[in-house]
Amino acid sequence: MKSEMIDGKLFVPDEPVISYISGDGVGQDIFPVAKNIFDVAVEKIYKGQKKIVWEKLLAGGEAFEKTGDYLPEETLKAISENLIAIKGPLMTPIGEGFRSINVTLRQKLDLYACVRPVEYFAGIEAPVKRPEKVDMTIFRENTEDIYAGIEFASGTAEVRKLIDFLEKELDVHKIRFPETSAIGVKPVSSEGTKRLVKSAFDYALSHGKKRVTFVHKGNIMKFTEGGFRKWAYEVAKDYPTFTQLEYLKIKAEDGAEKAEEAKKNALSDGKIFVDDVIADNFLQQIVINPQNFDVVATLNLNGDYVSDALAAQVGGIGIAPGANINYQTGHAIFEATHGTAPDIAGKNLANPSSLLLSGVMMFEYLGWQEVAEAIKTALAKALRAGKFTADLGGKLSTSEFAEEIIKNI
Numbered sequence: 191m192k193s194e195m196i197d198g199k200l201f202v203p204d205e206p207v208i209s210y211i212s213g214d215g216v217g218q219d220i221f222p223v224a225k226n227i228f229d230v231a232v233e234k235i236y237k238g239q240k241k242i243v244w245e246k247l248l249a250g251g252e253a254f255e256k257t258g259d260y261l262p263e264e265t266l267k268a269i270s271e272n273l274i275a276i277k278g279p280l281m282t283p284i285g286e287g288f289r290s291i292n293v294t295l296r297q298k299l300d301l302y303a304c305v306r307p308v309e310y311f312a313g314i315e316a317p318v319k320r321p322e323k324v325d326m327t328i329f330r331e332n333t334e335d336i337y338a339g340i341e342f343a344s345g346t347a348e349v350r351k352l353i354d355f356l357e358k359e360l361d362v363h364k365i366r367f368p369e370t371s372a373i374g375v376k377p378v379s380s381e382g383t384k385r386l387v388k389s390a391f392d393y394a395l396s397h398g399k400k401r402v403t404f405v406h407k408g409n410i411m412k413f414t415e416g417g418f419r420k421w422a423y424e425v426a427k428d429y430p431t432f433t434q435l436e437y438l439k440i441k442a443e444d445g446a447e448k449a450e451e452a453k454k455n456a457l458s459d460g461k462i463f464v465d466d467v468i469a470d471n472f473l474q475q476i477v478i479n480p481q482n483f484d485v486v487a488t489l490n491l492n493g494d495y496v497s498d499a500l501a502a503q504v505g506g507i508g509i510a511p512g513a514n515i516n517y518q519t520g521h522a523i524f525e526a527t528h529g530t531a532p533d534i535a536g537k538n539l540a541n542p543s544s545l546l547l548s549g550v551m552m553f554e555y556l557g558w559q560e561v562a563e564a565i566k567t568a569l570a571k572a573l574r575a576g577k578f579t580a581d582l583g584g585k586l587s588t589s590e591f592a593e594e595i596i597k598n599i
Contacts (some may be wrong), residue, residue, distance in 0.1 A: 193267035193273045193556075195520035200273075206241045209269050213278020214250040215530025216540035221278045223592035227565060228553075228596045231599050235560045242372045245272065246535075249291055250280040261291050266298055269523065276524040276552055277543060279531075284518035292525070293339070296332045299521050301514035302382065303332040303389045304490075306497040306527070307551070313573040314505040314582060321504045323481040328500070329390040331491025332514055335414075337490040340375035378414040378489065385420040389517050390487040391429045391462070397485075400457050401534050402426075404466040405496065418489055419466050426464045432456035436515060469495075501527070508581050511547035513555070522555055524548040538587045541567060541579040546595070568598035570580045 191203035196267055200592035212221040233240055247265045254260050260283055269275045280291045281518040306328040310321040342349035352373050356362040365371050394402050408416030432453060469492045501510035527547040546569055553562035572594045578584025579591050
């Protein structure tokens with residue numbers, strides 16, 4: 191049976207159909223073992239009362255070989271109908287005019303929230319002194335900003351028309367080299383911002399998080415990123431919050447001690463502390479004081495930088511999960527966040543942890559929390575015991591690593 195979205199809530203049957211795309215490169219190595227781990231965990235927890243009905247779909251290199259299309263319409267239709275999918279890494283076709291398959295999936299299905307939880311697992315060697323202080327979830331807007339893909343190449347008739355319009359109709363004369371410039375357009379809307387930020391607040395409440403931070407570059411881009419900040423605070427008014435502005439007002443009037451006391455009392459009452467940070471300062475703060483942040487809402491490009499930087503702090507994107515979700519329609523694609531690594535593809539060497547943790551996110555989304563916890567606990571136990579693939583400094587193959595996890599379930 192298919193999962194359904196009814197009155198804003200996701201209803202999942204005992205045997206939901208889950209679409210999957212194995213992926214290119216190492217996707218062919220990691221997906222089979224991950225799928226096996228998922229099935230073992232479901233059977234262990236539910237003992238046959240629930241199971242995943244897997245539906246294989248084509249995208250990427252395999253799809254092109256078999257159909258001549260990198261993203262067949264049948265694949266989009268199936269995910270649209272089934273609501274939920276999980277996939278390995280996909281290659282990006284070379285050549286002008288063809289965008290990333292991942293970006294196309296997000297745009298076509300309006301998967302507006304890129305959700306990237308980042309936390310440290312004991313046993314992994316990380317490049318920072320205190321990686322265990324990192325435990326935050328990034329909500330990155332997925333459909334606007336520069337990833338909307340509105341670009342015009344240097345020297346084209348289209349870019350000339352746009353520059354002429356800017357100069358003659360809008361009196362814009364800030365383009366330093368108009369004859370050779372390419373132009374990109376950065377749309378940021380109140381609707382796109384508010385649905386993303388609402389998802390971040392809902393996540394914070396459901397996961398017991400105490401802080402939501404808006405990351406932006408509104409000091410320079412006042413109407414796009416500044417608009418994001420403004421609209422985000424408007425959403426905050428609909429939730430039980432204690433804002434940075436309230437904190438600063440109390441601090442100015444009554445001192446830092448009173449401000450801290452007010453903040454502590456607010457959090458004890460179940461309120462969420464809300465603040466905003468300029469993007470470049472935030473990249474500094476997540477290195478110096480990552481423990482200060484819980485849930486982060488930001489625009490697309492900022493989120494791209496931030497999520498990968500955080501993943502590096504805990505050991506790399508090889509253990510970083512990700513999901514692209516439309517919380518309004520219920521559509522969700524869970525994915526490995528790393529690349530296809532063609533140099534080791536087919537050699538049984540790749541680390542499946544990113545895909546496994548994305549599966550953990552998928553089971554949480556399904557409401558199968560016990561399965562999610564079983565997989566995550568088993569993975570953490572293996573890593574804590576020093577059971578690593580080569581990318582983490584170990585000697586286990588992909589299949590051997592998977593066997594260790596199955597032993598722990």
